[in-house]
Amino acid sequence: xxxxxxxxxxxxxxxxxxxxxxxxxxxxxxxxxRRYRLxxxxxxxxxxxxxxxxxxxxxxxxxxxxxxxxxxxDYSETDLLLDASKALVEGKTVxxxxxxxxxxxxxxxxxxxRSINIPMNExxxxxxxxxxxxxxxxxxxMMRKLIETPDLVIKFFQVGRRSNTKVAILYLNSLxxxxxxxxxxxxxxxxxxxxxxAPNFLxxxxxxxxxxxxxxxxxxxRPDRINSYLMDGKIAIxxxxxxxxxxxxxxxxxxxxxxxxxQIGWLIGSAIRLLRILSFILAFxxxxxxxxxxxxxxxxxxxEIALTLQSSMQYIAxxxxxxxxxxxLILEILREATVRLPSPIAQTxxxxxxxxIGTVVVQANLISNMMVIVVALTxxxxxxxxxxxxxxxxxxxxxxxxxxxxxxxxxxxxISFILxxxxxxxxxxxxIPYFYSWFTADTIKDTLFRFPIRxxxxxxxxxxxxxxxxxxxxxx
Amino acid sequence: MIHLKKISxxxxxxxxxxxxxxxxxLSIPYAESRRxxxxxxxxxxxxxxxxxVVIMIIYQLGKRYPxxxxxxxxxxILGKPLGSIFNLIFALYCAQSSVMVVISYSDVLNxxxxxxxxxxxxxxxxxxxxxxxxxxxxxxISTITQSILSMFLICAVIIFISGMGKGDWRxxxxxxxxxIGSILKDSIPAFWAYAGYELLLYVFPFVKCNKKKxxxxxxxxxxxxxxxxxxxxxxxxxxxxxxxxxxxxxxPMVYILRKFRxxxxxxxxxxxxxxxxxxxxxxxxxxLFLSARYFAYVGRKEIRKHPLIVWIIAIICFxxxxxxxxxxxxxxxxxxxxxxxxxxxxxxxxxxxxxxVREKVARA
Numbered sequence: 001x002x003x004x005x006x007x008x009x010x011x012x013x014x015x016x017x018x019x020x021x022x023x024x025x026x027x028x029x030x031x032x033x034r035r036y037r038l039x040x041x042x043x044x045x046x047x048x049x050x051x052x053x054x055x056x057x058x059x060x061x062x063x064x065x066x067x068x069x070x071x072x073x074d075y076s077e078t079d080l081l082l083d084a085s086k087a088l089v090e091g092k093t094v095x096x097x098x099x100x101x102x103x104x105x106x107x108x109x110x111x112x113x114r115s116i117n118i119p120m121n122e123x124x125x126x127x128x129x130x131x132x133x134x135x136x137x138x139x140x141x142m143m144r145k146l147i148e149t150p151d152l153v154i155k156f157f158q159v160g161r162r163s164n165t166k167v168a169i170l171y172l173n174s175l176x177x178x179x180x181x182x183x184x185x186x187x188x189x190x191x192x193x194x195x196x197x198a199p200n201f202l203x204x205x206x207x208x209x210x211x212x213x214x215x216x217x218x219x220x221x222r223p224d225r226i227n228s229y230l231m232d233g234k235i236a237i238x239x240x241x242x243x244x245x246x247x248x249x250x251x252x253x254x255x256x257x258x259x260x261x262x263q264i265g266w267l268i269g270s271a272i273r274l275l276r277i278l279s280f281i282l283a284f285x286x287x288x289x290x291x292x293x294x295x296x297x298x299x300x301x302x303x304e305i306a307l308t309l310q311s312s313m314q315y316i317a318x319x320x321x322x323x324x325x326x327x328x329l330i331l332e333i334l335r336e337a338t339v340r341l342p343s344p345i346a347q348t349x350x351x352x353x354x355x356x357i358g359t360v361v362v363q364a365n366l367i368s369n370m371m372v373i374v375v376a377l378t379x380x381x382x383x384x385x386x387x388x389x390x391x392x393x394x395x396x397x398x399x400x401x402x403x404x405x406x407x408x409x410x411x412x413x414x415i416s417f418i419l420x421x422x423x424x425x426x427x428x429x430x431x432i433p434y435f436y437s438w439f440t441a442d443t444i445k446d447t448l449f450r451f452p453i454r455x456x457x458x459x460x461x462x463x464x465x466x467x468x469x470x471x472x473x474x475x476x
Numbered sequence: 477m478i479h480l481k482k483i484s485x486x487x488x489x490x491x492x493x494x495x496x497x498x499x500x501x502l503s504i505p506y507a508e509s510r511r512x513x514x515x516x517x518x519x520x521x522x523x524x525x526x527x528x529v530v531i532m533i534i535y536q537l538g539k540r541y542p543x544x545x546x547x548x549x550x551x552x553i554l555g556k557p558l559g560s561i562f563n564l565i566f567a568l569y570c571a572q573s574s575v576m577v578v579i580s581y582s583d584v585l586n587x588x589x590x591x592x593x594x595x596x597x598x599x600x601x602x603x604x605x606x607x608x609x610x611x612x613x614x615x616x617i618s619t620i621t622q623s624i625l626s627m628f629l630i631c632a633v634i635i636f637i638s639g640m641g642k643g644d645w646r647x648x649x650x651x652x653x654x655x656i657g658s659i660l661k662d663s664i665p666a667f668w669a670y671a672g673y674e675l676l677l678y679v680f681p682f683v684k685c686n687k688k689k690x691x692x693x694x695x696x697x698x699x700x701x702x703x704x705x706x707x708x709x710x711x712x713x714x715x716x717x718x719x720x721x722x723x724x725x726x727x728p729m730v731y732i733l734r735k736f737r738x739x740x741x742x743x744x745x746x747x748x749x750x751x752x753x754x755x756x757x758x759x760x761x762x763x764l765f766l767s768a769r770y771f772a773y774v775g776r777k778e779i780r781k782h783p784l785i786v787w788i789i790a791i792i793c794f795x796x797x798x799x800x801x802x803x804x805x806x807x808x809x810x811x812x813x814x815x816x817x818x819x820x821x822x823x824x825x826x827x828x829x830x831x832x833v834r835e836k837v838a839r840a
Contacts, residue, residue, distance in 0.1 A: 297589075302742045408601070410750040411590060415605055418624070418754055422609045425619040433615065437622035440486050 044091035074107025126263035163195035175233035198242030215389035233465025279384035288401035296409025487618035492698035495672035511658035523666025524703030538680035547773035567770035607790035611783035638736035639712030
């Protein structure tokens with residue numbers, strides 16, 4: 001629909017296009033022989049900007065054009081009412097001069113955002129303490145400031161038929177693998193949904209096979225971490241309204257890396273990395289190992305330890321499998337209860353859970369001492385994994401491991417372990433294998449260990465960067 | 477989409493070592509010392525050299541058709557009907573090998589670790605795991621194998637530590653008294669233990685390498701490592717047991733492991749046999765995978781439903797495997813299987829000769 005010359009007619013049409021929204025307002029003013037009308041959504045505009053940069057200059061500049069008068073960067077003209085209505089929703093002010101069938105769209109949007117905070121979920125000891133916030137422009141600004149090169153490409157997509165959510169993808173043009181990028185853009189373009197909620201909607205919609213416990217896309221809120229992944233040739237995805245950034249393609253091992261590893265000496269970094277992977281293995285296998293040892297193969301443990309085990313289990317009626325599953329479930333219930341409660345009450349839960357359940361359950365001879373130790377260790381080990389998604393996966397894996405262990409003992413554990421490896425090896429992200437063995441000269445450097453920076457010469461395999469070498473002559 | 481089909485040299489080495497090494501580790505050198513006694517380590521060595529010769533033959537064959545695997549080029553060498561028969565026979569042979577490994581290791585587990593578990597359950601879970609792995613792509617299989625290699629290393633360390641206990645170096649003396657003839661005769665059962673390099677027949681075109689020669693080097697390294705590993709076990713066993721003891725102990729390695737006491741692990745043999753399950757699983761799934769690939773080429777056209785074929789073969793293997801709950805049949809089956817292996821080894825040689833002759837005829 002074309003704009004009319006008459007202000008009143010346009011006002012009526014715009015009101016219809018916005019379905020009589022109550023926040024749609026207009027205001028008139030006159031200078032000389034011109035009559036102006038400003039249309040805007042009062043909830044969306046920054047009134048100081050409108051007053052200082054639109055109304056005041058227009059009042060003083062009697063005969064010049066609007067373009068010359070207003071001091072606003074985001075300026076465009078249109079004669080379509082539909083465009084004007086879209087602009088209004090974005091927070092622009094639409095100006096019209098009576099008798100002219102032309103609309104001036106001026107950017108005056110009000111930006112309310114949280115200030116840049118310390119990361120809540122990914123704390124580190126050394127390194128930057130900035131986290132992303134909900135405003136995509138602020139986030140992009142932070143990224144641009146970290147990577148000051150024209151090589152950093154930012155592309156916008158609109159996802160969501162109704163919500164028109166702004167999604168930005170970032171990559172370094174000289175590094176990113178074009179096949180992966182094209183595949184990713186194809187998948188994003190194909191998303192047809194009314195609205196998306198970042199980050200998980202995107203994550204699930206672009207992955208083909210979802211039948212897995214393991215996270216295939218890394219979620220982070222740290223600009224420095226995004227930076228390091230971009231430098232590996234990966235793609236980062238920012239969504240408006242979400243402080244989480246998606247990184248892809250990543251491998252299984254990325255979920256065990258923390259920015260801290262690289263900020264500390266490589267020997268200690270390697271030790272911590274190894275500890276984390278050990279924690280992961282413990283988190284899904286320790287209850288299983290315990291069940292296998294006490295029910296199937298007590299022959300393996302030395303006699304003295306077997307005696308200790310036996311004395312702790314003497315008066316327990318439940319079979320170890322049920323003990324383990326019950327205790328793990330209690331742990332999960334406590335964890336879930338503390339996540340969503342306000343922190344003062346959460347402490348109470350800690351006391352009730354830790355002291356009451358932990359000790360009384362043993363005193364009542366419902367569950368053995370050893371089992372409480374095993375489950376507590378399992379729980380703490382699972383929290384040692386930097387990625388929340390990965391630690392949830394580890395905790396879920398515990399149950400099949402316990403059941404297999406109760407059926408086939410250590411053999412059952414071995415079989416579950418092989419099946420787990422197989423499942424991992426069969427996964428792929430964007431057509432790139434998700435899991436690769438830690439056991440080759442190239443991959444061991446940044447998986448099980450964190451070798452000295454100067455020996456990490458290659459970018460990780462899964463990013464398939466155009467330029468695989470990162471360090472050329474480290475000693476100069 | 478990026479699809480990586482090729483495997484690296486590193487992965488080839490892992491695949492070959494772990495396919496070669498299998499159940500026989502526990503029984504070495506019982507079968508190999510029937511005639512050669514404490515000189516069996518020489519038989520093992522000669523067996524490794526024989527395996528190396530066959531690897532050379534397979535390599536020569538592969539080099540003549542660098543872009544195809546044996547299932548495809550066998551048709552150019554033998555023609556249509558014979559090629560199909562060749563594929564069918566090799567498919568059956570590979571399926572038979574996996575059954576052989578599954579039942580013999582299930583038997584070991586049934587006797588040493590899981591006494592109460594029914595035999596068919598053990599066979600069932602071994603085959604389910606193997607079939608699930610074999611239904612993946614070659615690349616996934618290689619990744620899994622690479623990961624399992626670390627368990628192999630743990631096992632090797634366990635063997636090495638436990639073998640260095642009380643023993644007597646004089647068990648080896650005097651070297652070579654059993655005579656060349658008996659040593660050579662015993663190298664034949666040793667040679668059976670090395671089976672697994674046939675993998676190269678299929679895998680040759682899928683290896684990522686700069687020069688084709690790298691494949692031969694990788695194969696030789698793998699075979700060399702296997703030979704070294706077998707030799708190590710033989711030496712450890714001979715160091716621990718005299719010839720008289722060897723004649724009565726059929727699974728010497730188990731006894732050596734059981735004898736050794738760690739402060740944290742009381743019976744190392746159970747731990748070892750549990751970990752070793754993953755290594756025998758490699759052999760099973762590689763043969764299942766190969767079997768399915770051979771079957772795919774039996775007909776006129778390649779059958780593309782690889783996972784389906786794998787599962788069908790696995791079910792058939794399971795049905796056959798149930799019959800071996802009586803141990804006597806396992807020995808008979810093992811004898812029969814060894815003989816078939818000898819015949820199968822001759823086939824690549826014949827193929828190579830025919831392809832030479834064909835080339836000569838074509839030139840003339």
